[in-house]
Amino acid sequence: LLYIMAMFFVVQTCIMLIQPLITLYVGELMHDMGDAAIKMSGVVFSLSGITGILAAPFWGKRGQRFGYVRVFCIVTFIAGFINLFQVFINTVWQFAAIQFVYGLFLAGAVPNINANLTRVTAANMRGKAFGLVTSAQQFGGVVGPLVGGALGSFMSSRYVLVFAGCVLMALALYSYFTRVRGVEQEAAS
Known part of the structure; x- marks a missing residue:
């Protein structure tokens, strides 16, 4: 449960990092x-939400088929990698395109975390578990804008986005090596 809470916290923090900076960046x-x-900043910020509506069911289905943590690692890593392209953009349309594609992949994080939560939590504890996970997610919603604003005070907004991408990629690699690969190695032993 602590792992899942941490995943929600980090993902939400990375999503919200851009909030205080997006209008300035656009x-x-x-x-x-x-x-x-x-x-335009409102339109661009909403793009990852729109893509989430479109892509979340797809990624949830993939998680059910291939493993929730495995799919979480894939979508989180790719979303982070896509954010690295922020250093190359020069127009708001390029930024919008990156946010759109970023949202297509990041939309797979939450359904797979939630599905994994139900898998690892006893039925009589799920209400409490979802409450704790929601608290962790909300805490990420508090920390993200604070960290984004602090980072934005001494670096360009595009590098704050690159930072968020690096954090997402590190989260994906950590999850892969501790949860996916670790479980595979234990099963092989």
């Missing part, structure tokens, strides 16, 4: 800090 990319940048 304004920087558009060379305008007016109403158009504010509106």
Whole structure:
């Protein structure tokens, strides 16, 4: 349960890192800090949510077929890797495209964490477990903007996004080597 809580916390923190910076970043990319940048930042931020609606059922089904933790590792690593491309963008449309693709993969994290939670939690403890996991996720929603704002005060917004990508990739590798590979090695012994 602690592992699952930590996964929710880290994923939510990485999602929310961009929140305090997105309007400034979009304004920087558009060379305008007016109403158009504010509106466009709302559109861009919502893209990963829209893709989540589209992709989450797909990734949940893949988790059921191939293993929830394995699919979590794949989608989290790819989402993090996609975020690394932030260093190459020059326009708001490139940023929007990266956010769209990022959302397609990151949408697979939550359903697979939730499914894994039900798998490792006794039926009579699931209500309490989901409550604790939701608290961890909400705590990530608190920490993410604070860390994003702090990082944004001394580095470019694009590097804050790259930082979030690196954290997601590290999370995926940690999960793979401790949960997927570790279980495979124990089964082989």
